[in-house]
Amino acid sequence: MSASAILAQTAAEAKNAAAAGTAGFGYGLAAIGPGIGIGYLVGQSVQAMARQPEAAGMVRTTMFLGIAFTEALALIGFVVFILLKFA
Amino acid sequence: MGQAVLTRLEGPAPETAIAADLIKRAAMVAPAAIVVFGMVWHLGGAISTAFAIALVVGNFALAAFMMSYTAKISVGLMMGTALFGYMLRLGLIMLAFFLVKDTWWMKEGIVPFGITLVVTHLALLFWEMKFISASLAFPGLKPGVSKES
Numbered sequence: 001m002s003a004s005a006i007l008a009q010t011a012a013e014a015k016n017a018a019a020a021g022t023a024g025f026g027y028g029l030a031a032i033g034p035g036i037g038i039g040y041l042v043g044q045s046v047q048a049m050a051r052q053p054e055a056a057g058m059v060r061t062t063m064f065l066g067i068a069f070t071e072a073l074a075l076i077g078f079v080v081f082i083l084l085k086f087a
Numbered sequence: 088m089g090q091a092v093l094t095r096l097e098g099p100a101p102e103t104a105i106a107a108d109l110i111k112r113a114a115m116v117a118p119a120a121i122v123v124f125g126m127v128w129h130l131g132g133a134i135s136t137a138f139a140i141a142l143v144v145g146n147f148a149l150a151a152f153m154m155s156y157t158a159k160i161s162v163g164l165m166m167g168t169a170l171f172g173y174m175l176r177l178g179l180i181m182l183a184f185f186l187v188k189d190t191w192w193m194k195e196g197i198v199p200f201g202i203t204l205v206v207t208h209l210a211l212l213f214w215e216m217k218f219i220s221a222s223l224a225f226p227g228l229k230p231g232v233s234k235e236s
Binding site (some may be wrong): 050068082083087 | 101192
């Protein structure tokens with residue numbers, strides 16, 4: 001194998017490794033935002049339930065939907081990660 | 088007189104009802120999605136679409152179960168479960184994907200898998216949100232409420 005072919009192969013491998021690393025890093029970043037969001041959301045919901053226990057059912061309903069919506073952001077990050085790395 | 092300090096949530100759990108609704112709707116939508124993606128991405132696409140829908144449904148069911156179970160024990164535990172449960176469920180989705188990523192159907196249908204995962208999750212949520220918004224704004228429209236009351 002010639003030196004240029006070895007260099008080209010090494011460059012391609014380095015590029016693939018960099019792409020995988022970037023995708024993983026991006027997924028990690030994408031999971032941080034929803035984590036903060038869910039923490040804030042649940043904290044505020046518990047405060048609302050503590051202040052007005054009779055509205056707990058409504059608050060829990062809204063909270064659960066809010067958590068699921070926030071989680072969609074992390075799912076999008078996950079999908080982008082797998083598509084960049086494996087597609 | 089009510090409890091002075093709210094430490095746990097008793098009574099029916101709305102999370103379970105929401106998750107049951109979402110699962111019912113997913114069961115209605117799943118055949119159409121599987122057929123459509125199967126026509127575009129062939130058998131591999133159909134299988135990976137079904138797998139993605141199963142993951143979304145399992146995710147909702149697990150979230151609802153964990154929240155409703157821990158809410159009966161303690162509100163603090165429910166808060167912890169909301170955050171760590173989120174991490175756990177993301178990890179489980181990732182694990183489920185990595186377990187099947189080398190199968191022929193996932194290699195063939197990774198794109199429909201990704202699309203279905205996000206679109207089904209969001210579509211089911213919007214569907215449920217629309218229903219819940221109407222129920223909260225107009226409780227009389229809620230199914231099961233009699234006209235006389």
